[in-house]
Amino acid sequence: MLRQSLLIAAVLLARVAGATPLEVTEVSPGIFVHQGVHEDFGEHYHGDIANIGFVIGQDAVAVIDSGGTYAVGKALREAIRLRTALPVRYVINTHVHSDHIFGNAAFAEDKPEYIGHHLLPRAIKQRAESYLANLTTMLGEAANGSRLVPPSRLVESVLTLDLGSRKLVLRAWPVAHTDSDLTVMDERSGTLWTGDLLFCERTPSIDGDILGWLAVIQELATMPARLVIPGHGQVSADKNTALEKQRMYLQTLLDDVRRGIKEGRTMTETLSNAARAEEKKWILFGTVNSRNAAVLYPVLEWE
Numbered sequence: 487m488l489r490q491s492l493l494i495a496a497v498l499l500a501r502v503a504g505a506t507p508l509e510v511t512e513v514s515p516g517i518f519v520h521q522g523v524h525e526d527f528g529e530h531y532h533g534d535i536a537n538i539g540f541v542i543g544q545d546a547v548a549v550i551d552s553g554g555t556y557a558v559g560k561a562l563r564e565a566i567r568l569r570t571a572l573p574v575r576y577v578i579n580t581h582v583h584s585d586h587i588f589g590n591a592a593f594a595e596d597k598p599e600y601i602g603h604h605l606l607p608r609a610i611k612q613r614a615e616s617y618l619a620n621l622t623t624m625l626g627e628a629a630n631g632s633r634l635v636p637p638s639r640l641v642e643s644v645l646t647l648d649l650g651s652r653k654l655v656l657r658a659w660p661v662a663h664t665d666s667d668l669t670v671m672d673e674r675s676g677t678l679w680t681g682d683l684l685f686c687e688r689t690p691s692i693d694g695d696i697l698g699w700l701a702v703i704q705e706l707a708t709m710p711a712r713l714v715i716p717g718h719g720q721v722s723a724d725k726n727t728a729l730e731k732q733r734m735y736l737q738t739l740l741d742d743v744r745r746g747i748k749e750g751r752t753m754t755e756t757l758s759n760a761a762r763a764e765e766k767k768w769i770l771f772g773t774v775n776s777r778n779a780a781v782l783y784p785v786l787e788w789e
């Protein structure tokens with residue numbers, strides 16, 4: 487009862503402070519996830535479509551992805567403050583995509599180390615201007631405060647962070663979903679945060695290299711994990727079934743685009759038929775699948 491009253495008081499206090507705490511679920515002791523909604527970028531985009539969250543150790547907190555706007559990052563910070571007074575020592579970014587990292591600036595006052603793949607600074611540099619312009623066009627004032635904060639510490643291959651009796655093992659991957667993909671393994675609970683190396687329910691989107699991604703999926707399948715937190719979609723206790731479903735989509739798309747090119751079909755013809763066998767298995771299939779096929783066609787033409 488007392489705990490509940492304290493919680494309500496804390497919620498009210500946080501609201502007075504200006505931001506409503508983001509809804510998060512404790513999927514394993516000390517691991518909190520906010521599941522983004524399945525919407526695409528565009529007219530109704532609001533910056534809250536990706537899975538983001540945090541891990542609480544004995545001494546410190548690590549944020550894993552900060553959301554698609556400053557406001558979402560601020561709300562995530564309030565959710566942390568409701569649960570612990572420990573310092574936010576790390577803000578980890580799983581890759582460059584704007585729905586995962588525009589909330590970084592909301593943690594500036596905590597003076598954390600911002601951590602990312604060694605190619606993340608370059609990716610941010612290339613995209614910062616267009617990402618911010620797009621965000622402002624889509625969201626107007628709701629984009630206020632959003633900016634891309636580059637990492638202050640880079641992961642070349644593997645980096646272990648200690649939150650106090652809780653180690654996080656960060657691993658930088660070769661080009662796959664993007665060229666800056668990073669996974670985070672919480673050793674204590676066996677929980678793997680994949681970022682967008684794994685999509686559940688929502689159609690996977692390709693912004694890197696499909697062959698690289700298929701290779702990474704094989705490696706991810708060999709990693710022991712009791713729980714997997716994808717970049718989009720539901721947390722799962724069955725990592726390899728989720729990976730296999732995604733592999734099937736990517737392989738089907740790859741085969742179909744290759745066949746279209748081999749048979750001398752135009753890009754438009756190929757786009758309208760590619761991966762149709764997968765259509766009913768995924769959300770937002772139409773737009774994302776066409777975009778993927780359009781990315782692949784010019785690349786595979788030169789195979």
Ligand SMILES: [Zn+2]
Nearest residue numbers: 581583663682
């Ligand atoms: Zn992504």
